[in-house]
Amino acid sequence: MADDRELLCLSDSMEEEDDTDTDQWKNEGMKKNDPPSHDDSITKVAASVQSGVSEVQAEDGPDGCIPSFSRDSGDEESIEKVGNSIFYVDNQQESPSDENRGQLNMLSAAYESLDYDTCVNAAWLDEERTKGYTFVVKKDVARWLVVLMTAVLTALVACAIDITIEVLSKFKYTWLKTYTDYGVEQEALIIPYLLWVALNIGPTLVAAFLGSYIEPEAAGSGIPQVKCYLNGVKVPRVVRIKTLVAKAAGVTMSVLGGLAVGKEGPMIHSGAVIAAGVSQGKTTSLNHDFGFFEYFREDHEKRDFVSAGAAAGVAAAFGAPVGGVLFSLEEGASFWNQALTWRVFFGAMMSAFTLNLVLSAYNGVPGKLTYNGLLNFGKFEDLTYEIWEFIPFLLMGVMGGLLGALYNFINFKLTALRMRYITKPWQKIAEAVLVATTTASVAFLMIYGLEDCRKIEPKPEEGPNDRFPIQMFCNDGEESAVAAIWFQTPEKSVRSLLHDPSKSFEWVTLSVFFVCYFFLACWTYGLGIPSGLFIPTLLCGAAWGRLTGKLMTLLFPGHSWLNEGKYALVGAGAMLGGVVRMTISLTVILMECVGNITFGLPLMIVLMVAKWVGDFFNEGIYDMHIQMQGVPIMGWDAPPLSNNIYASEVLNRPVVTLRTVEKVGRIVGILKSCTYNGFPVVDSIPTAEEARNFKSYGTLRGTILRSQLTVLLKHKVFNENAQVWENSKVDIHLFRQSYPRFYTLREVDLTDDDLECTIDLRPFHNPSPYSVVSCTSLPRIFNLFRALGLRHLVVVNDSNEVVGMVTRKDLVKYRIWKHRGQMGLEELVIYGSVR
């Protein structure tokens, strides 16, 4: 912990959602128009670092903020850098030193929390009183409408991506096939090889450009980001329209670039973005406010819609509406209720239905409704199993867990390297190009080097133009089985491995393909391109699953039910389970992909074993990436055996408090010098001396947020000019207007006279904040946070006097680890600046 002032930033920080320029301004602004005289009540205090679990070393002082004007320039530089820690990219703004990047035991202070707690203040009550039940009904109807629109739009985006990929890849592979056949004829295989490399590099470049320069948040699968958002962390830019466009276009290009990527994760992310966009009735990217659904402009409402959007995304991606609901549930169930679940389910159903409708119309069978999702495992004719087959299934589960753990380990090391050395956008693009070239080379070498010929058998479900049989060195009427895997999109390869008749692939083909693809997929995930993880993992798993199937047929010959496809399916499930470690939602998604309920039990057992085995070694890949980014994500439960950690050890001191009627000058000073987002409102502020002696900061009356204060300042709701604003509307509307990116201080024009005015905070503060006494144990605080979605919690003493504040990071930093049979509690290091 290099920075002495870390404690100060444990509170949620950042007043803007994300923009760096405004951050930068903040310091300038302080220098410009802010003579120290206005901040007379602010004194510089040094807070010590809270290093041990068992004792608190916080020093006392009435105000815990360091006025920026007293900092040296080195500090200011670090301020400019932080606050934009995002996924995979953009690490110029990361603050941990190079050697600390990519570790698992760090928490970034830059992430803010979402606030699900409604601030029931007088202004809010006024609205409720005037609106009445009609408004309740209207809001309810609007909710259904938003979910419906989200679902339809998500499905349409999914269709657009799917159809574009299909059309363009048909071009690509037709072209490639022509030149390959020509190259084989002319014995100049370098021509198709170079063409292939070029055709891979082209789209990859576009994808990498979108994922590095245009919108770094669009890189990666999107599932970790959505997971963080649903968990209550404000991940900057994650639900922007710009992100959606970059993601949708980028993933199309990634898949087209022949990389080992899928489009399912990005679909889920797209659904989330669409939901956020539709529900807010305005877009930040296009800077337009449509003005409707204004009443949904609360973190609380927005998050509910995002969970519906994510479910719709899953439904569209996998044709798994129930799985989608369970996905949303598994990732963010703490704020769940029946009406919401039902709406989310409706959205998921409508999304699957719309996709089905559009795709069947596109494929010339309108109304036939057989295109359930983008990823379809196809129809298994007779997917039964014998009871003793649980033995191989269990072993495959173990195998999946081991391979998954290996995959995650390699990817972890790679990502750590990337976070340290591949930080510039151009470096990311270069890496993506390298991967694209390698993929093409490996594929080409495999096709060239392995001889695995088989008869060309037309598949009933495919049209004549859907396949590109490559003869290579095979006899006439035969095709290269290796080329058959490579000359199609990964989804189709999965389906081939699951459904091609037994003996379609040779041992060596599958083995070499598995090894190559495993490492390629591992390398690809985490590149600065939009890319899903599901398909490549399923493909790896299907490959070794099919190998297992071949082994089984060898060991137990003559059993008709021993088909290789079934084992490929189990292998795919095991591998995916070993990598992502999701539980019930993954099982149900796979069940729905297979379209078979009886086969649910084996799938579940395999996933469970894979998860257990994998968890023995490391975390799931999404959690790993989240941890590497230092996102303070909350688990389901407090760590076990943490009941002897008390609020008094967890809390942050000193606390900056405001009076119920406060001077504007002091508020401005605090907002400028301080990075806290929530301030307790107290009767009267004790002197520094008193605070030191009694270790309290005044009797708690309420809490007020930074965002509310800026709105009050912006609209000059001062007691002194009451006659001005009393007739105009000072209501909850004012606060909603600026959601989610509230005013910065720069947008507030205050004269010197204004600074002498006072604000009565009582109509606007939250008069009944949740609070706990200082002997409350960590799990009780954790449950409060988790169940109510809190952002701040006030810790009081026996006389209801404020003694400290607790935020998400203070709780998340206590983490339990369980690996290799060991278990323990670790305390994470929080990095980041004072902001």
Added chain:
Amino acid sequence: MADDRELLCLSDSMEEEDDTDTDQWKNEGMKKNDPPSHDDSITKVAASVQSGVSEVQAEDGPDGCIPSFSRDSGDEESIEKVGNSIFYVDNQQESPSDENRGQLNMLSAAYESLDYDTCVNAAWLDEERTKGYTFVVKKDVARWLVVLMTAVLTALVACAIDITIEVLSKFKYTWLKTYTDYGVEQEALIIPYLLWVALNIGPTLVAAFLGSYIEPEAAGSGIPQVKCYLNGVKVPRVVRIKTLVAKAAGVTMSVLGGLAVGKEGPMIHSGAVIAAGVSQGKTTSLNHDFGFFEYFREDHEKRDFVSAGAAAGVAAAFGAPVGGVLFSLEEGASFWNQALTWRVFFGAMMSAFTLNLVLSAYNGVPGKLTYNGLLNFGKFEDLTYEIWEFIPFLLMGVMGGLLGALYNFINFKLTALRMRYITKPWQKIAEAVLVATTTASVAFLMIYGLEDCRKIEPKPEEGPNDRFPIQMFCNDGEESAVAAIWFQTPEKSVRSLLHDPSKSFEWVTLSVFFVCYFFLACWTYGLGIPSGLFIPTLLCGAAWGRLTGKLMTLLFPGHSWLNEGKYALVGAGAMLGGVVRMTISLTVILMECVGNITFGLPLMIVLMVAKWVGDFFNEGIYDMHIQMQGVPIMGWDAPPLSNNIYASEVLNRPVVTLRTVEKVGRIVGILKSCTYNGFPVVDSIPTAEEARNFKSYGTLRGTILRSQLTVLLKHKVFNENAQVWENSKVDIHLFRQSYPRFYTLREVDLTDDDLECTIDLRPFHNPSPYSVVSCTSLPRIFNLFRALGLRHLVVVNDSNEVVGMVTRKDLVKYRIWKHRGQMGLEELVIYGSVR
């Protein structure tokens, strides 16, 4: 509101779980060994009734309890009566006056809450410190074991019920068929009629006896009880072994008695009982303590297992593991987390699997695993739909909603009558016999009166002895289609209606059957017998659904995909949705029963419309029965527009508080005279005068439960004999031993000397109870209760001094109603006695 002392019982009451005898004792005990001198600090105060929403009329006084010895005998009688309000039966112990019985706007004060909040006191911490991580792992493994055992046992019970019904009903119908054929031949139809009546009455008598005399809690479907339990209400005797036995045997007999009942609801209840039994490692019914899983003896843990058991029950009943998980979720999601969901899903899967295994072995195809659940809709060969079919589906949804609302309305009226006039067990039995006779008569009359002959076509899936074709007045080689519906268990009738080829049934057959069965089912539900609701409702729906299908074929002839079975399925779904109004879980259960994912959307739409239409008129049937019983069940959200109701209006005053070090005499006095279950612990108790002036009852230090106090008294953990117990173990174990039925005062032997001793409550009280200030709005309190599963919440003033207590009933009494386009807030009447 006849009773002035109602306010006093708003706090949770009753120290025993359920037993009437101990209740009775309580008054005797007070008279026996409790001279008024010991209760010097207790004064009789009269609490007024809090009738308005907007103002509090509570009177102040330091102690709010009425010493029982100062009551007149009339009061004592009323005490003996209450506390055992249960479902449908046993209403000698009901307290509302006759004319108030069976209303919807009443809450019974007799129901206690479960307590999901762990009391983290010093004793508890001691255990945590000594046990360490090994214990954490052990507990986790034990949880999986318990779930596995629950699942397997639930499935076995389900199999036992199913197989018994199958074997015995085969006897019954074989016999009946023989005599019917004989009767037709001899033109003496009175013989088969009388035989039928007798065969119906016999088993019904057994079922009614079990459901009235043996265990009244076993009557009904069990779903409302499980729902209440998962919601956090302590329904007496609902998870006892005795209830399980009565329920399992009873439902077998009910079905065998030919009544319009199903066995699915009771299966879910059975799962819940099994889970509670297995997890506690002891049985109250058999009075045996196996001693294992002692650490699961907390409301919190027990409830988690019960939700797993309920899910296992659904999985066994419908072959719907995912539906089972969603059922548990829909009924009690507030305490849900990922690990628990995963375990519940595992249990559901294992239950479905075990059932499948046993049933396939029983049916001679071991290992074939095609018997997914007790209720199986059978395999639909080609269940596709055209897009325009949504129009009839929507109309059927409306129809289902209307019929469901009618069904619920009739049943509501009937139940109200039952609650008033059919109160004695013998009356219940007589009614059951009457219904059994009527059912037989209606069936017989239908077979006799309607001529609907069809060829006997063997079904491939049925063996030669599975059908009982009744020729009646048909030609040779033909059977009566009417008899075909009646001469089998209702499940099989459902399957016939869904799968029999088109034109198997005449218009008139279906119409008459629907009308008769509708009223029979409506009459049957709520009888004092164990009986499920799903099957009869599905059967009604399938009947009119098939009628719709016939209509469609008539209107649009020549469409091959227009099969009657599909419409029967949609009708069945619509009807069930209209009656029970469940949402996502019902959809998924039906999807899993059908085994088809594509058909999920129409099912969902139909269920949604049916729910909306039905909700326009009244509540779902389960909720209606719960409300009629006055169970304080918590909704998902606080009523809308209730933000202007503050804690100060909701709370209960006066509050009985205890000192941190308290005299035994005073504790005993309070426990005897008072019915509260939780007591705030305060520094020092203000005098009556002070309390009246400052409206507070001392500075909050913690809370302690009645159950904890009795344990302390029982083991004489007094300061004065510290040397006696200090060496023995005074730890958390003591408190677990007596769970869930803690000691009554009678079991505590105290001498006069003991009463002069003192107890230090500090190591045992909860030092950090959740508390809110008195200006907290209702929704915020509601969220706390709902999300954390609280039982008591302390309301404090700005100086952390106790001003009141809030319990579940105080929140639940504010209820929103929305019917016929109107919406409003009603305040329920709380009845019941002081206890």
